[in-house]
Amino acid sequence: MPEATLVLLVLVVGAALIFDYINGFHDTANAIATCVSTRAISVRGAIFMAAGLNFLGAMISTKVAATIGKGIVDASSITQMVVLAGILGAIIWNLITWYYGLPSSSSHAIIGGLVGSVIAHAGVGALHWAGLKKIITVLIVSPIVGAFFGFVFMVAMFWIFRNTAPYGLNKNFRKLQIVSAAVMAFSHGTADAQKSMGVITMALVSYGTLATFEVPTWVKIGCAVAMALGTAAGGWRIIKTVGHDFVKLQPIHGFCVETASAGVILGASAMGLPTSTTHVITSAILGVGLSKRISAVNWMVAYRIVTAWIITIPAAATVGYLGYIILNPFLGR
Template identity: 40%
Template sequence: MLKEGEMGGFTLLVVVVLILAAEFVNGWTDAPNAIVTVVTTKAVKPKTAVAIAVVGNMIGAFYGRAVAQTIGTEIIKPEAINLVTLGAALLAIVIWSTAASCFGIPTSESHALLAGLAGAALATAGPAAWLPAGWKKIFAGLVISVLFGAGGGFGLGWVLKTFSASWPKEKSNRVFQVLQVLAAGGMAVSHGSNDGQKFIGIFTLSMVLAGFLPGFQVQPWIIILCSLVMGVGTSVGGWRIIEKVGVKMVKLEPDQGLAAQTAAAASILFASSFGIPLSTTHTINTALMGAGATRGISAVNWGIVKELACAWLFTFPACGLIGYLTAWLLIRF
């Protein structure tokens, strides 16, 4: 572990600012995950959708401590790193996610955080700082986000389509739009329960590394502060991402929007209950693809899917490299 004097000028205050900045960016760029379907299917007005996302995200942040515990103690050895590691990882998130959002590309802040941590820890403590058991959970989260998201979206979409086939179009749209609002709330809560908890875990870890906490114990005030900042970020909204995913990638009918949101929310809450960090971005987007595919493969714009997939694939190496180089520079200068 690096000595206090080797922290490259990083103070706890700087790291906390970076944590809150990353939490804000997470709320800003992940707002579409909760509200994309209710906006594009016109179930509610955009401002109402954002309000649902803000409240749901803040509530979800209080859902257990399992994900925060995983991020703070099971991915990287806490005793092998310091505030430089955290600062470098967080900087990678802010840089990558902000740049991607400017192009309307929904990237995974979860993968950005994990990659940034891995890269920064490699620079400050070497590969021995990585904890294999925790990374198995990361892999499990990847499987859940893709398979459960796409499979659940397609399966539930097919059921709803079949069930409502004999209904008048106007009636089915009205029923599904009402249910979509409830599903949007559930999606927002699930997002807060996973993504919100990740940064709560990092915040708590920073308090431990700085000596303000004797051990990893999530404090209520940390949850409140992080949930408020995420709520503010969510209120900004990522409208370019909504257009990219909910309009250009696949045009949704209300029943498909309901299927995608329900499948994604259930998958994320399931993972959160077991302390499995996953990408909420990947989960909802694959659920949207699955639900959209119930109208046929051609209903999904696979060109946009390819563009998103490339961004997702580049997130890990890019953020890992940014985290590594930032930490490497800080400990030397």
């Protein structure tokens, strides 16, 4: 293989691991914002718990990785430059939304970035529309399901414990919330680290290192470690938005949010369906907030979150497209 192509492969792997690291601190809030905001666990304890369980979750399965790696475009029909530009589009958009404290979706960002770079390389016709439709449909439907279960779960808790004093109830649920946060962190690993696994494996197939799409062990470990390290770095801006500014939560609310979210994410991951952990948990928070009263939701924050959701795929696609156009004359082969 040409030396320049090998250099591009190394750049792709490095960029994918950087994306995974950024994804870790960008999405730390998904697993720990609610338990930090309710003071169920210390910030340091929550972060290290989330980091460890993110790692374990990332090592469990590769079904989501296969969906990402094969569902958007044939790995054998693209170049390393396409994958690199797509990853850079996702990284840049993630950093922008992190800077402004917006819990946007890293899943949407990587899909958008890859779509943009593929279009720049081979046109719209190169995309797998059936697979892309499936991926985007799941990403749209999963937050709705998260909001529904968050609402229903919270209403059920209100009814079951309607005669219990609030102080004692929250004291007990503060302990239970640590368990639900741990499950949420594990589910985050099963979903988000696998996007990078899929991208790296796509690049390896494109290069010719792999004859078929099968995630190597070293890719699993590398992505799991990068995600865990990023999680340990924290994501304070987004934690504040999700855990404090959106809806004021008590331990019982946080327990319902995390349990409902983890259930949706783990169910989807078991079927190989890529969800946005960011969308699912913020939607579950919305559902829990609405179960109290409409005014419990900070609708200005909700507006900012939804705006970020809507523009993430086209914005990341635009950056991925421009990245390919700019870099391909210098690095492409």
